[in-house]
Amino acid sequence: MNRSNSASARWRLPRTSPAADSSSQTPAAGPAVFLLLLLLLLPAAPADAQETQWIHIRVEEPNATRVSLNLPIGLVEAGLQIAEGHMTDAPGRWGVGEGGVKLAELRQLWQALHDVGDTDFLEVEDGDTHMRISRRDGRVLVQVEEGGETNVRFGTPSSVIDALLGGDEDRLDLRAAIRELARTGEHDVLDIRDGDTTVRIWVADRQGAAGGR
Amino acid sequence: MRRLLAGSVLALLGILVLVGFLGGFSVLVLRASWEEGRTLVVPVPAVLAGAGLALAPRLELSDVAPYHRDLGRVLAALEDTPDGLYLEAHGEGREHVTVEKRDRALLVRVTESPGVSVEFTLPLATLAAFLRAYDLEAGAVAPRRLLPALRGVPRGPLLHLTEGDVEIRVGVWRPW
Numbered sequence: 001m002n003r004s005n006s007a008s009a010r011w012r013l014p015r016t017s018p019a020a021d022s023s024s025q026t027p028a029a030g031p032a033v034f035l036l037l038l039l040l041l042l043p044a045a046p047a048d049a050q051e052t053q054w055i056h057i058r059v060e061e062p063n064a065t066r067v068s069l070n071l072p073i074g075l076v077e078a079g080l081q082i083a084e085g086h087m088t089d090a091p092g093r094w095g096v097g098e099g100g101v102k103l104a105e106l107r108q109l110w111q112a113l114h115d116v117g118d119t120d121f122l123e124v125e126d127g128d129t130h131m132r133i134s135r136r137d138g139r140v141l142v143q144v145e146e147g148g149e150t151n152v153r154f155g156t157p158s159s160v161i162d163a164l165l166g167g168d169e170d171r172l173d174l175r176a177a178i179r180e181l182a183r184t185g186e187h188d189v190l191d192i193r194d195g196d197t198t199v200r201i202w203v204a205d206r207q208g209a210a211g212g213r
Numbered sequence: 214m215r216r217l218l219a220g221s222v223l224a225l226l227g228i229l230v231l232v233g234f235l236g237g238f239s240v241l242v243l244r245a246s247w248e249e250g251r252t253l254v255v256p257v258p259a260v261l262a263g264a265g266l267a268l269a270p271r272l273e274l275s276d277v278a279p280y281h282r283d284l285g286r287v288l289a290a291l292e293d294t295p296d297g298l299y300l301e302a303h304g305e306g307r308e309h310v311t312v313e314k315r316d317r318a319l320l321v322r323v324t325e326s327p328g329v330s331v332e333f334t335l336p337l338a339t340l341a342a343f344l345r346a347y348d349l350e351a352g353a354v355a356p357r358r359l360l361p362a363l364r365g366v367p368r369g370p371l372l373h374l375t376e377g378d379v380e381i382r383v384g385v386w387r388p389w
Contacts, residue, residue, distance in 0.1 A: 066303040078290030082283045
């Protein structure tokens with residue numbers, strides 16, 4: 001995975017190349033030709049495998065219901081492309097309510113926060129509820145605690161927010177954000193604990209990886 | 214249980230129709246076994262099934278039209294994504310569902326309880342061929358348009374249904 005920090009890489013990342021499907025390359029010729037082709041293909045296979053990032057979603061409920069979703073980034077991008085085609089948000093706005101939030105204002109706000117550097121943006125204490133939004137070491141963190149029962153932790157690299165807000169004038173660039181999320185490597189994105197129910201989303205460069213907690 | 218059976222029957226019918234359009238030397242093999250080890254094996258040469266189904270009326274599938282483009286995008290993405298376990302769900306009881314991509318096909322396994330399960334294979338090439346054969350304007354598929362496209366259905370198991378003593382397997386056999 002290219003981890004270059006150049007500005008162009010931040011905004012426009014090349015698509016992950018498809019993994020080699022060596023099984024479909026199996027020749028019908030003799031064993032010697034097959035072995036030769038296998039030797040030629042072997043060095044390329046690990047490199048391709050490394051480039052595939054996966055988004056993992058795991059939901060566990062107290063009644064023993066467990067759902068694990070493991071999605072390669074390419075598939076998530078396709079899903080987002082489809083979702084974009086069905087979005088009904090007014091251009092230039094995002095969210096719900098009275099017309100949502102103007103994206104231009106959101107970008108201005110993010111730019112202002114960007115210039116501040118690492119800090120706590122917001123901290124709210126209301127009874128047994130504690131919420132904090134901060135940035136530390138290039139990551140935006142949102143933490144919510146409610147009475148010791150509910151605990152929400154969301155964290156993402158700042159560059160993902162850059163990518164999200166850096167696309168088309170009228171739309172959030174979800175696909176650029178997801179590509180950037182994948183580029184930044186293995187990390188936790190969301191962890192929700194509500195009683196015995198847990199929801200966890202993380203990025204890993206291999207299928208079935210447990211993520212870096 | 215009824216849903217599982219109904220889904221299985223539908224999947225079986227769908228597979229029978231699809232594989233029926235195969236040409237060449239492919240043989241659709243249906244193997245059913247039930248209590249006391251009784252077994253029935255029905256090999257159906259695909260060329261025979263295809264000839265019969267070529268005369269079938271076109272399939273009206275207008276519900277597919279709004280999703281045709283989206284399905285194409287998902288299939289194109291799936292062609293490029295690596296093999297692996299994409300979904301695994303455990304229910305309250307012993308229900309267990311998995312969706313796996315392997316060898317350019319989606320493998321779906323549903324276990325409702327010990328001894329009651331269904332597994333089926335959806336080759337991506339076959340699904341893509343179906344989308345190509347789909348007439349967007351008419352909202353239908355002419356069966357004969359599927360004939361050349363569906364010759365690529367890979368050999369191997371397509372459906373495996375188990376319920377107690379009853380077991381049904383459907384697969385494609387090909388000499389190469």
